[in-house]
Amino acid sequence: MMNFIVIPILLLLALTAVTVARIRNLWAAVMFTGIYSFLGASWMLILDAPDVAFTEAAVGAGISTILMLATLSLTPRKRHQDGHLQSDDFDEKPRKKSPVWPLLVVTITGFALIYGTFDMPHFGSPEAPIQVYPDPSFISKSQHDMHGLPNVVTAVLAGYRGYDTLGETAVIFTAGIAVLLILRRAPNEGLKHADQESEVVAAANLINQADENSDGELTQEADS
């Protein structure tokens, strides 16, 4: 019964993933990543993981999309003189090398993994190792230990695996600090380049602001 719902969702997921791989417009790729997250979260809900679905929907479709778009706005192919952006400024560069080798690698890896699945316990099997070890009665045990806290996921996350979650929080903390360290200072401040070269860059930037002509080429010359 549930297969009528699950199989279309899986096919939509596969379709979205292929679309992301094929599409050249990065704006649209980010958009499809949001769709992919929504679909993945829907499947997670059907697979009895509402907490993960919650997180995936909030992170994947909300924050991740916004961060990708923010990055995209800072990294167009070239910025035109009057500040206008065209939609093809966010396209990938047309690719020259052929996709045969990557496809070959991916196909071989994929078939190796599929060969591996033949030894795996079938979907939903109550005899799968993950259901047997550790002692499956730990849901009941958590009810006892936590005085009836209904959400076992939270109980395990913050209770039994409290150290682990502390570590994860520290990772988020560290990543946040690292982003701030990277992005907080102005673009040309504190460069470790030779002084002359950075002066050239600064001069080129000044010229660019005054000049009406193509600024991208000048900067690139100065950089290289």
Place this chain on the structure above:
Amino acid sequence: MTMDQFLGLYNYWIVIFLMMTGFYIVIARENLIKTIIGLNIFQTSVFLLYITMGKVTEGTAPIIRNGGGHHEEEHGAAEHVGHAALGREVELGHSVSDVSAIQHASYLENTNPPASPPLDGLADATATSGALEQNTHIVAEYQGVIYSNPLPSVLMLTAIVVGIATTALALALIVRIREEYGTIEEDEIIELDRNS
């Protein structure tokens, strides 16, 4: 290839397909943002793989149905929650009226007669899990309701948030690369490095 095998494994195959799509984007595309998107797809497919493995047939989400933080019950009835209702070997498939006849075998080797568990919400789960009659002695079960494994959920929950934090870090690095090199195409960056 039997039908049984297909129905038991097609989830994994789709997950592997998604994973390989992400892998392909990572190794074939030269745009750095696209690479990060591919990495995200790969990551999500790993989450899906874990979550798939935690699912039990006829199980439900690991949030106790009749829970709700009833404080009196916790203090007054903590004992019977803790000991008597911890049956693992439950003969499911009984009709609802037979619930009191469910045989509990406490994992604490407690031989007290079981207190009758709350009946709400037990009915449908008991009725629908008849298919598991042979296997019920091993699944995670509580008060007659089968729950999927919460452990993969916990692991993936933290992984998602750490994943977005590291993605943000990668994107910040991409912004810096764009500012220094003027491009986010990998081959152009390598070219610029070679010429400098």
Place this chain on the structure above:
Amino acid sequence: MNTFPIIRVITKVLIPYILLFAFYVQFHGDFGPGGGFQAGVIFAAALILYGLVYGLPALQMVAPPRVVEKLIALGLLIYGGTGIACMLLGGNFLDYNVLEHHFLTELPAAIDFLPGEGPHHFLPEGQHLGIFLVELGVGITVTAVMTMIFYAFAGREPVA
């Protein structure tokens, strides 16, 4: 976005509810799906929505970066502090069982004005209190980190 009144009005109406929902997810996370991670992300999303529609300066007046960057550390501190408090009370690190019967639940009967069987009827204790505090710490850190990351990206001047 001054030229889009519909989005401005809808956003203004919606943001309190998103914040409320974030608090619901945070504090009801023990009982339903949700918890600190999710609540933090939702809360940050509400702030970011405000920034998207009303502009970054408006958002930075509501949530000053100077404050938010301190909150990053505060959340982790609450988490670690819970563990230390458990140690001070005689348990192991993050052993919430020692938080059972804390001073708020031991209030004398004279000031026990709340209905029910005393104030403890409403207050979390033991494992509940520990998980509550820990999730609160996680929520604060995640909110602050996500907001600061948005500030860092959106406040960046594009270069040529």
Place this chain on the structure above:
Amino acid sequence: MLVEHALVATAVAILTTMTLALIRAMLGPTIFDRVLALNMFGTKTVLLICVVGFLTERTDFLDLALLYSLMNFIGMVALLRFSQFGGFGDSKDGSPVKPEAQG
């Protein structure tokens, strides 16, 4: 049992709509086709969540539908703002720095 069949039929209908929306988003020649298709897709996801919630008899997960609709709105505002102004940065008076060409 009849209710269950009706719910599954509803889910299949919603999934069909989602497929159509996804195809439009893939083909969509302009940005606005894509944005509209994405918005519709998000709405249909919310409905699908509700149907699945009733089908698995865990209606307490309707929280998720709420979250999905909120995130859909936020993502949509971000996408539209990006396509209109080309960035999230603002000048001091709150007006966008870079007006963007239509396209």
